[in-house]
Amino acid sequence: MSSIYTHGRWVVKPGKEQEFVEAWRELADWAMAEIPGSMGATLLRDHEQSNVFVSFGPWHDLEAVEAFRSAVGFRERFERLRTLVESIQLETLDRVASVS
Helix, strand or coil: CCCEEEEEEEEECCCCHHHHHHHHHHHHHHHHHHCCCECCCEEEECCCCCCEEEEEEEECCHHHHHHHHHCHHHHHHHHHHHCCEEEEEEEEEECCCCCC
């Protein structure tokens, strides 16, 4: 199980939610296919605020996250996402506990 995760909180421009989901999926699919160490991704939508999304995904190691964020393919896909949102908060997190 991974101990490194990326996390994003996305506030999407009203009316752009479906376009955002499609663009996010394109980025996540590209990462899974092209970036060694990408271990999947999940996008959640806030039940009460339909333009607020949270994404997270495990990574093999910090080097994989850095490779992802520095890749040319990331930059062009991320810029598309940026045009669809009002705000973005991105984090890289270490797992400190889990329960299963």
